[in-house]
Amino acid sequence: MLLYHRILPRLLTLTLTLPSRPASQLLLRPSRFPPRRPLLPRSAALCQFADPQTVVDHSDAEHLEDHSDAEEPENQFDAEEPLGDVQVKLPLDRLFLPPGAKVTPGDEEGVTARVLKGSNIVLGTYARGDAQVVNADFVKSSVRPDDCPKDGRPEFALVGRSNVGKSSLLNSLVRRKKLALTSKKPGKTQCINHFIINDSWYLVDLPGYGYASAPQEARKDWDEFTRNYFLSRDNLVSVFLLIDASIPAKKIDLDYASWLGQNKVPMTLVFTKCDKRKKKKNGGKRPEENVEAFQSLIREYFEAAPPWIMTSSVTNQGRDEILLHMSQLRNYWRKH
Numbered sequence: 001m002l003l004y005h006r007i008l009p010r011l012l013t014l015t016l017t018l019p020s021r022p023a024s025q026l027l028l029r030p031s032r033f034p035p036r037r038p039l040l041p042r043s044a045a046l047c048q049f050a051d052p053q054t055v056v057d058h059s060d061a062e063h064l065e066d067h068s069d070a071e072e073p074e075n076q077f078d079a080e081e082p083l084g085d086v087q088v089k090l091p092l093d094r095l096f097l098p099p100g101a102k103v104t105p106g107d108e109e110g111v112t113a114r115v116l117k118g119s120n121i122v123l124g125t126y127a128r129g130d131a132q133v134v135n136a137d138f139v140k141s142s143v144r145p146d147d148c149p150k151d152g153r154p155e156f157a158l159v160g161r162s163n164v165g166k167s168s169l170l171n172s173l174v175r176r177k178k179l180a181l182t183s184k185k186p187g188k189t190q191c192i193n194h195f196i197i198n199d200s201w202y203l204v205d206l207p208g209y210g211y212a213s214a215p216q217e218a219r220k221d222w223d224e225f226t227r228n229y230f231l232s233r234d235n236l237v238s239v240f241l242l243i244d245a246s247i248p249a250k251k252i253d254l255d256y257a258s259w260l261g262q263n264k265v266p267m268t269l270v271f272t273k274c275d276k277r278k279k280k281k282n283g284g285k286r287p288e289e290n291v292e293a294f295q296s297l298i299r300e301y302f303e304a305a306p307p308w309i310m311t312s313s314v315t316n317q318g319r320d321e322i323l324l325h326m327s328q329l330r331n332y333w334r335k336h
């Protein structure tokens with residue numbers, strides 16, 4: 001940690017994606033929670049970094065369905081601009097080091113070479129060849145955390161506002177067009193839905209939040225239900241909180257992120273719809289600007305930067321990177 005702080009002032013140039021802009025028009029309610037410690041998954045020591053296995057194929061779009069987004073009519077946008085990598089300078093203290101990893105002096109370049117594309121996540125030794133999904137099957141829907149599978153396999157929970165692109169991302173991760181439809185069937189949308197991956201770990205689809213039409217009482221129940229799950233599930237390696245990067249930050253998402261942070265629930269921010277690069281008129285922002293704004297707004301809740309990653313279920317951007325991130329968290333979790 002000491003070494004880490006010593007090299008903080010040196011800014012690192014990363015082939016990443018963020019211009020920095022203030023998020024002046026976005027407001028976050030003052031915290032109801034006390035300041036918290038750094039959020040790290042069960043961590044100990046990872047002393048070396050492995051060679052990155054970050055060859056990413058974004059060409060395969062076999063799962064593509066209609067991605068027209070009813071919330072945002074096309075005529076609100078300027079002409080589309082080309083998608084490309086944007087240079088950004090990220091300081092070392094905004095990178096997410098794999099659990100237990102440390103940076104040795106002189107290794108800053110090595111660290112930057114191991115940052116997963118479109119993210120702040122450094123790849124470590126625990127990312128293995130087991131990252132890709134070979135098999136995926138629906139296991140069960142649970143109405144209470146106590147009903148969830150009890151075999152102790154590690155799991156990652158996907159959660160986000162309704163319409164954020166959770167089902168599309170799940171389908172993209174497992175390369176199946178319709179696996180997530182299972183959780184959209186009547187009676188299952190408000191359940192904890194477990195999918196077993198490669199017979200060894202779980203992806204968990206949690207109820208979406210922020211349904212405008214849901215009665216207040218029902219919303220309260222779902223909140224309590226998922227919060228209990230977060231706080232009681234021992235084999236939860238990380239929550240993947242999905243945030244729509246094509247629109248400015250929403251208060252409900254900021255509240256969710258800060259709640260997870262304050263309660264020390266390991267969290268990865270997954271920014272969705274990053275292919276939507278048409279800039280809205282009247283002060284609209286690009287995905288990378290929304291990503292930056294969101295992080296500025298939650299920074300006060302985290303001493304250490306939480307991992308984040310930009311994704312698109314249309315182009316499959318971020319899919320392989322998420323799987324590598326999950327792989328290294330999972331493999332570390334298993335050993336500790």
Ligand code: GDP
Pocket residue numbers: 065066067068069070160161162163164165166167168169208272273274275276311312313314315
């Ligand atoms: P869920 O309610 O969170 O499960 O969201 P869905 O996966 O059903 O997606 C909601 C809407 O957003 C649908 O119209 C999708 O086609 C669209 N969508 C989802 N992911 C993306 C994405 O990565 N890019 C774009 N452009 N649209 C997306």
